[in-house]
Amino acid sequence: MALFLVCGATGYFFGNLREDWQNTALVVAALAAIVLVWLLPLASWLNRRYTITTRRIIFRHGFFVRSRQELLHGRGYDVTVRQTWLQSAFRSGDVLVNSGLEHPLVLKDVPSADLVQQVLHDLMQESQTVIGSRRQEQSALADQPPGAGR
Structure with missing residues (x-):
């Protein structure tokens, strides 16, 4: 404009x-x-890259000095969407991912910001479910007497 x-x-x-x-x-x-x-x-x-996988969020940024941050879904975090009036007109927004450490990770001007927030919540919940089932398996294996599983 x-x-x-x-x-x-x-x-x-x-x-x-x-x-x-x-x-x-x-x-x-x-x-x-x-x-x-x-x-x-x-x-x-153009120098900000966000990659969301099933295990983590990878944030790369910088022009002359490149930085990389990773945030695992299994550790848990809070996801907030912030929109200006212009961003809401184009259905974009800033997605703030707060893991409780220092400053929140800000994904700026993300298209379909509400959908990204929903997907991040789903990925976090799915990761927590997988971690919980692994802990149950490990505790069940630890409770078995030695040589019982062979």
């Missing part, structure tokens, strides 16, 4: 200003506005 506004205003005013230096300053200001308002946020958005 900002790109269209800057281009439209530049196209309207370019050539209508009295001095040549004013037209040049207009183009330079328009290019600076495009870089600051559109290009840098786009590059930042």
Whole structure:
């Protein structure tokens, strides 16, 4: 949206200003506005990667310095969706995953944010069920006398 506004205003005013230096300053200001308002946020958005598997969430981000965070579903966490009015119009939003450590993991501008929240809850619940059944199996094996299972 900002790109269209800057281009439209530049196209309207370019050539209508009295001095040549004013037209040049207009183009330079328009290019600076495009870089600051559109290009840098786009590059930042493109350098964030979220991978959700059946076992964990992997979050990679950074432009010059790359960081990687992993969060296992089995450890449990709280999932919250935060939407601005513009995000809710496009059914996107920020998904906050709070595991109780430091700052929550923020998945920014996620399409279908409500669906992502529901899937994360399902994956967490399924992982907890698998962990619970493994613990029951281990305790049953520990309760058997030595040599009984052979």
